[in-house]
Amino acid sequence: MSKQLLEHVYREASRGNTQPLLDALAEDVQWTIIGSTELSGVYRGKHEVTSGLLARLRARLATPVAFTFERFIADGEYVVMQARGQATAVTGLAYDNTYCIVARIVDSQIREMTDYIDTELITRALFA
Secondary structure, three states, rough: OOOHHHHHHHHHOOOOOOHHHHEEEEEEEEEOOOOOOOEEEEEHHHHHHHHHHHHHHHHHHHOOOOEEEEEEEEEEOEEEEEEEEEEEEOOOOOOOOOEEEEEEEEEHHHHHHHHEEEEEHHHHEEEE
């Protein structure tokens, strides 16, 4: 069930529909973006994730990130998603990133997310 939830929210996000993701986030979610980019850090709580991380990311993208899934691996509460994403940044540059996302899902709610991504690409494409 957890693998299907994560795939569903990212498939919908690929279409520009973030509502399933927002609906799946626990109120006390913790979302970590690795590295030291302008988006990196730990976002605590649904409000901070939506207004801090997701709103800032949306403001830097001209198109939604279209995900191509490589694999989902589940173990207990944890689901790992490996994927590639393609988008265009507001800078006009391609934002084609590689993702390894580790999610902890409890009772059909995303409690934790950690994004392992190409942080140099975030800086170069989104904040050039």
